[in-house]
Amino acid sequence: MATSERASARPISAADYRRLAAFRHALRRFLAFSEAAARKAGITPQQHQALLAIKGAPSAAGVTVGYLARQLLLQPNSAAELADRMVNCGLLVRGEAADDRRRVLLCLTPSAEKALQALSTAHIRELRESAPVVDGLLELLKPGGAKSHRRQRTAST
Amino acid sequence: MATSERASARPISAADYRRLAAFRHALRRFLAFSEAAARKAGITPQQHQALLAIKGAPSAAGVTVGYLARQLLLQPNSAAELADRMVNCGLLVRGEAADDRRRVLLCLTPSAEKALQALSTAHIRELRESAPVVDGLLELLKPGGAKSHRRQRTAST
DNA sequence: GCGACTATATCGTGTCACGATATAATTCAA
DNA sequence: TTGAATTATATCGTGACACGATATAGTCGC
Numbered sequence: 001m002a003t004s005e006r007a008s009a010r011p012i013s014a015a016d017y018r019r020l021a022a023f024r025h026a027l028r029r030f031l032a033f034s035e036a037a038a039r040k041a042g043i044t045p046q047q048h049q050a051l052l053a054i055k056g057a058p059s060a061a062g063v064t065v066g067y068l069a070r071q072l073l074l075q076p077n078s079a080a081e082l083a084d085r086m087v088n089c090g091l092l093v094r095g096e097a098a099d100d101r102r103r104v105l106l107c108l109t110p111s112a113e114k115a116l117q118a119l120s121t122a123h124i125r126e127l128r129e130s131a132p133v134v135d136g137l138l139e140l141l142k143p144g145g146a147k148s149h150r151r152q153r154t155a156s157t
Numbered sequence: 158m159a160t161s162e163r164a165s166a167r168p169i170s171a172a173d174y175r176r177l178a179a180f181r182h183a184l185r186r187f188l189a190f191s192e193a194a195a196r197k198a199g200i201t202p203q204q205h206q207a208l209l210a211i212k213g214a215p216s217a218a219g220v221t222v223g224y225l226a227r228q229l230l231l232q233p234n235s236a237a238e239l240a241d242r243m244v245n246c247g248l249l250v251r252g253e254a255a256d257d258r259r260r261v262l263l264c265l266t267p268s269a270e271k272a273l274q275a276l277s278t279a280h281i282r283e284l285r286e287s288a289p290v291v292d293g294l295l296e297l298l299k300p301g302g303a304k305s306h307r308r309q310r311t312a313s314t
Numbered sequence: 315g316c317g318a319c320t321a322t323a324t325c326g327t328g329t330c331a332c333g334a335t336a337t338a339a340t341t342c343a344a
Numbered sequence: 345t346t347g348a349a350t351t352a353t354a355t356c357g358t359g360a361c362a363c364g365a366t367a368t369a370g371t372c373g374c
Contacts, residue, residue, distance in 0.1 A: 012274055014217075016277065017209065017213040017273075019213075020280060020281070021210055021212070021213025022213070023284070024206060024209060025210070027184075028229065029230070032230050044330090046330080046331095049181060049185075052177055055178070056174040056177060056178025056179070060171075064353090066353080071182060072185065074331075075331075075332065076352075076353070076354095077333085077354070078332065081330080081355090082331090084354080085330090100340070101338085101339060102339045102351070102353070103339090103351095103352065116174075117168065120173065121169060124173065124177070124298055127298050128298065131295040134291070138284065138288040141285065201360085203361080203362095223322080231363095232362075234322080234323070234324080234362085234363075234364085235361080235362050237322055237323055237324090239361085240322095241323080242361090257321085257371070258371090259322070260320095260321065
């Protein structure tokens with residue numbers, strides 16, 4: 001069974017590995033840019049993500065800890081800890097939901113708004129530059145990339 | 158100066174924040190998929206990244222610790238520690254470069270090859286599915302992105 | 315051969331997410 | 345209503361991992 005496992009049935013070509021590696025490298029570069037930008041703005045990368053998730057939420061009146069956890073793909077307790085650190089940093093304020101007093105509404109402070117705006121401007125600029133690169137890398141993996149059935153027109157490479 | 162800083166000269170619209178948040182959420186989802194896949198294969202996400210970086214490198218005879226550090230955007234000492242953990246796990250073997258005995262050549266073991274192949278297959282499949290989504294989100298941020306086809310050039314908000 | 319430089323390794327530290335658990339608030343059934 | 349089950353958030357101890365500072369080994373120019 002180990003010999004004909006489905007996952008190993010179709011060998012990956014050297015070109016596939018190169019493309020995957022290049023894609024992940026591009027991803028890391030973007031994330032590194034983002035982290036550096038956040039730290040330059042005086043906040044941690046996770047805090048930046050949290051600010052964006054809150055600011056980009058449908059409800060403009062603040063979001064709950066649970067919402068933050070779902071957006072950031074964190075466990076609820078981790079989101080509560082993150083929110084706690086951000087409150088201590090003066091980035092967020094906690095409020096209570098009127099209808100359900102278990103819930104805590106997280107709202108950005110003015111300084112957080114300011115930092116997020118600057119970061120968002122920089123990120124939009126960066127994305128406009130690097131999007132074509134990522135696009136190109138995704139393109140290579142998408143169509144007949146690892147190819148198996150269809151033949152693509154060989155562009156040399 | 159703080160009031161008219163360049164970074165804050167152009168306010169970001171609510172739609173921009175939503176788009177940026179959606180983009181980052183999609184990115185986190187992909188990374189979460191990747192992490193879960195790696196852990197299911199019995200390795201850590203960083204180890205998976207390292208295996209891919211090594212396997213996708215131009216030289217097929219192993220890569221140096223320094224190369225690994227540059228590809229993963231880590232400090233050299235962190236790459237050495239990562240390599241150390243991977244050798245202890247039986248994922249890598251260290252070899253010496255013939256021309257420069259300071260250098261260490263990292264090579265995948267058979268079990269690492271097997272794990273990486275399975276992971277790569279899963280990742281290519283996942284990327285083919287989620288690429289259109291990421292594409293769409295990038296599209297929105299790219300061109301005139303933040304805005305609208307109609308009536309841009311706004312002087313207002 | 316000697317000093318400057320490069321490549322890798324070691325050690326102590328700090329951050330952060332997690333599991334387990336606790337506390338508070340809501341819901342629902344009887 | 346009461347009170348058990350459920351949901352939302354918070355607390356605490358732990359572990360993984362990247363880092364800075366530093367150490368060691370190897371190479372190169374002179």
